[in-house]
Amino acid sequence: MVIRLETLRLEKEVKMVLEELQIDNEEQQRLMGHVGGLLRNAKNIHKYEHSLRCGILGKDVALSTIDLHPNILVYGGILHDVGLVMGEKNHEMTGYYINRGEFDFSSLITANHRGFSSCVHDNRGLSRETIKCNNYYSLVVRAIDHFDELTHPMPEGASEPIIISGEQIKEELISKNETQKYFINNLYKKGIFK
Numbered sequence: 001m002v003i004r005l006e007t008l009r010l011e012k013e014v015k016m017v018l019e020e021l022q023i024d025n026e027e028q029q030r031l032m033g034h035v036g037g038l039l040r041n042a043k044n045i046h047k048y049e050h051s052l053r054c055g056i057l058g059k060d061v062a063l064s065t066i067d068l069h070p071n072i073l074v075y076g077g078i079l080h081d082v083g084l085v086m087g088e089k090n091h092e093m094t095g096y097y098i099n100r101g102e103f104d105f106s107s108l109i110t111a112n113h114r115g116f117s118s119c120v121h122d123n124r125g126l127s128r129e130t131i132k133c134n135n136y137y138s139l140v141v142r143a144i145d146h147f148d149e150l151t152h153p154m155p156e157g158a159s160e161p162i163i164i165s166g167e168q169i170k171e172e173l174i175s176k177n178e179t180q181k182y183f184i185n186n187l188y189k190k191g192i193f194k
Contacts, residue, residue, distance in 0.1 A: 010052040058077035
């Protein structure tokens with residue numbers, strides 16, 4: 001397989017992010033081996049790059065707030081689409097089962113990043129606080145996911161992304177994440193989303 005320069009650049013940037021967050025080398029290898037083993041191939045390379053960008057952006061989003069932990073958003077961003085290895089249909093639950101046991105909190109974000117999945121919480125005996133916290137992080141990862149999809153759109157069969165205007169991106173992002181409108185506007189004001 002030919003490795004894209006963009007893939008290598010993003011992997012290097014993720015490594016710098018993980019080092020900045022003081023994630024040890026063994027844990028870095030475990031995380032990147034997990035996502036890379038599933039998505040770092042010719043068929044899924046654009047989704048792999050998307051996941052890396054979401055992890056990088058997750059750190060920036062977390063550091064721009066006072067109530068979000070960067071490690072959770074980095075992991076959630078990187079791991080949210082691993083279920084795509086089995087196809088688009090129900091990739092959230094596929095990803096949940098793939099991540100569960102390896103990255104438990106991120107597996108819940110994976111299951112909920114496109115919408116709340118009560119069956120995941122019902123079967124785990126999670127505390128009300130854990131569920132609320134996970135739902136909040138899932139909403140943030142969903143906004144990051146949508147932002148990256150809009151700023152790096154990759155239509156089926158395309159080799160390069162299509163470009164849409166910044167204002168169109170913002171309008172579409174808010175329309176897909178109406179409950180996050182205030183949060184998204186703040187990310188634009190702070191220059192995190194551009």
